[in-house]
Amino acid sequence: MGVRERQPIEVRSANFVPRRxxxxxxxxxxxxxxxLGLGTPAAAFNTNVVVDINAPFAASAQLTITPSAVNFPNxxxxxxxxxxxTENPLLVIANAxxxxxxxxxxxxxxxxxxxxxxxxxxxxxxxxxxTGSGFRAGxxxxxxxxxxxxxxxxxxxxxxxxxxxxxxxxxxxxNYSQTITYTLTAP
Numbered sequence: 627m628g629v630r631e632r633q634p635i636e637v638r639s640a641n642f643v644p645r646r647x648x649x650x651x652x653x654x655x656x657x658x659x660x661x662l663g664l665g666t667p668a669a670a671f672n673t674n675v676v677v678d679i680n681a682p683f684a685a686s687a688q689l690t691i692t693p694s695a696v697n698f699p700n701x702x703x704x705x706x707x708x709x710x711x712t713e714n715p716l717l718v719i720a721n722a723x724x725x726x727x728x729x730x731x732x733x734x735x736x737x738x739x740x741x742x743x744x745x746x747x748x749x750x751x752x753x754x755x756x757t758g759s760g761f762r763a764g765x766x767x768x769x770x771x772x773x774x775x776x777x778x779x780x781x782x783x784x785x786x787x788x789x790x791x792x793x794x795x796x797x798x799x800x801n802y803s804q805t806i807t808y809t810l811t812a813p
Contacts, residue, residue, distance in 0.1 A: 687812040688721040689732070696789050703793040715786035718761065722812035723780045730812045732761075732775035736768045737807070742800025749804060751792040758785020766806060774808065 696711040722730040740747040752766045760777040777783055 683723055685725070685728075685812045686723045687730070687810040688719075689808060689810040690717075690719040691787070691808060692717045698789075698791040701793055703795050707793050709791045709793050711789040711791075714788040715757070716788070717784070718758070718775075718787055719782065719784045720775060720777075720810050721782045722777070722810065724812040726779055728779065728813050730777045730779070730781075730810070731773060732808060732810050733771035734764075734766065734774045734806055734808050735771040736766045737805045738768050740802035740804045742798070742802040745798040745800050745802070747791075747797055747802055751794075752789060753792075754787045754789045756785055756787055758783065761785035761787070771809065780812075 693713050693716060696713055696716070698709045698711055701709045718732075720730070720732055724730055736749040736752075739749045740752070749766045749768050753764065754766075754774075755763045756774065760783055761775045762773055764772045764774060766772065774787070775783065775785070
């Protein structure tokens with residue numbers, strides 16, 4: 627007869643519950659980590675840095691009038707008592723930076739009357755109309771600047787000017803000209 631291998635004998639009692647292999651559960655693992663202090667964030671360290679930002683703006687103004695020349699064609703005074711400039715309307719853009727509550731002004735002054743040799747036409751015979759908020763109509767002067775626009779505070783304003791020359795049979799023939807100067811002031 628051959629040798630038999632011995633088989634282990636299991637003895638069980640009436641209240642015996644078989645053992646299971648231990649497997650960690652996810653909730654148990656999280657609870658263990660929290661109890662060990664690994665589930666809470668580590669103490670944070672903050673550092674503050676202050677940065678100053680400066681943006682200085684000085685009062686400034688920029689004026690654009692397009693085109694920069696005005697011409698009045700020859701016309702019959704009986705049928706055209708007021709001659710419109712051929713370039714009408716002129717586009718005006720007034721940009722200004724100023725302190726709050728300050729008034730930005732646009733003025734115009736002629737250097738003299740319209741001149742052709744020794745002949746003249748009073749510059750006050752030239753007037754203009756205006757469109758756009760703050761722009762004003764007026765009559766040219768050689769003695770005092772005339773207000774052509776006025777606004778409160780900084781901003782970009784645009785409008786138009788249209789020029790007209792009072793026509794008369796009394797004008798001597800010739801090519802009349804004069805220079806006018808616009809000044810945009812942003813205090």
